[in-house]
Amino acid sequence: MCSKPTTNKSLSPRPTTLRVAITGGIGSGKSFVCKRLEAAGYPVFYCDDVAKHIIRTSPIVHDALVALIGRDVYDADGRLVKPVLAAYLCASPQQAAKVNAIVHPRVADTFKAWTQQQTVPTVFMECALLFESGFDALVDLTALVVVPQAVRLQRVMARDHVSAEKAQSWMDLQMSEAEKAARADFLLHNDDSGRLDTEIAELLKL
Numbered sequence: 001m002c003s004k005p006t007t008n009k010s011l012s013p014r015p016t017t018l019r020v021a022i023t024g025g026i027g028s029g030k031s032f033v034c035k036r037l038e039a040a041g042y043p044v045f046y047c048d049d050v051a052k053h054i055i056r057t058s059p060i061v062h063d064a065l066v067a068l069i070g071r072d073v074y075d076a077d078g079r080l081v082k083p084v085l086a087a088y089l090c091a092s093p094q095q096a097a098k099v100n101a102i103v104h105p106r107v108a109d110t111f112k113a114w115t116q117q118q119t120v121p122t123v124f125m126e127c128a129l130l131f132e133s134g135f136d137a138l139v140d141l142t143a144l145v146v147v148p149q150a151v152r153l154q155r156v157m158a159r160d161h162v163s164a165e166k167a168q169s170w171m172d173l174q175m176s177e178a179e180k181a182a183r184a185d186f187l188l189h190n191d192d193s194g195r196l197d198t199e200i201a202e203l204l205k206l
Helices: 030-039 047-057 059-069 080-092 093-117 149-160 164-172 177-183 196-203
Strands: 018-023 042-044 123-128 142-144 187-191
Touching: 018 030, 018 187, 030 042, 030 123, 030 187, 030 196, 042 093, 047 059, 047 093, 047 123, 059 080, 080 093, 142 177, 149 164, 187 196
Parallel strands: 018 123, 018 142, 042 123, 142 187
Antiparallel strands: none
16 A cells, blocks of 8 residues: 555545645656656646746846855856756755745745646646655645665666765755655655555555
8 A cells, every 4th residue: 555644634625636746865766656647647747847947047036046156157148057056055955945945935836826727636746855845735645756775876876877975975965765754645666566556546546
């Protein structure tokens, strides 16, 4: 079973549009799960993609990031300089929080507007920093994609061509898997156990 006892949310009464968040640590395969959901006909809102679009195109965010980080965060043509932003984000949790305070409220507003435009009973949000950002308050249910840490580490190393030390440092920046599992309403096991299809089917029955 993918469901588990939780006191985080009540399942009744059911909202007109059920909003479900899919989250998971780096290398867990949450995007893979969301692509499966899209293939089944469910709309998915990708928080990271929307955040990147906002950072690239919003004049308000542009000015706020320049004031926070410096003019080098955008080039002479106004294009985001990703290594500069990444270096600032990874320097400390405090600095990442400052960037998130600029970007996250606008992503949240975009999600709310997007949800209102949907005409299907259930929609999904993919959000890597679901609990860290407080975005779990925007949805009715949360599902955590669970994968053993060793498997996640190997996936990140292969995907991004980085050392085990670098991959682990990225993983360490995120909330622990134990805490996320305790806060999530559902667990989806994206490993070799063969449970994933059954667990997704159970989630879609809600």
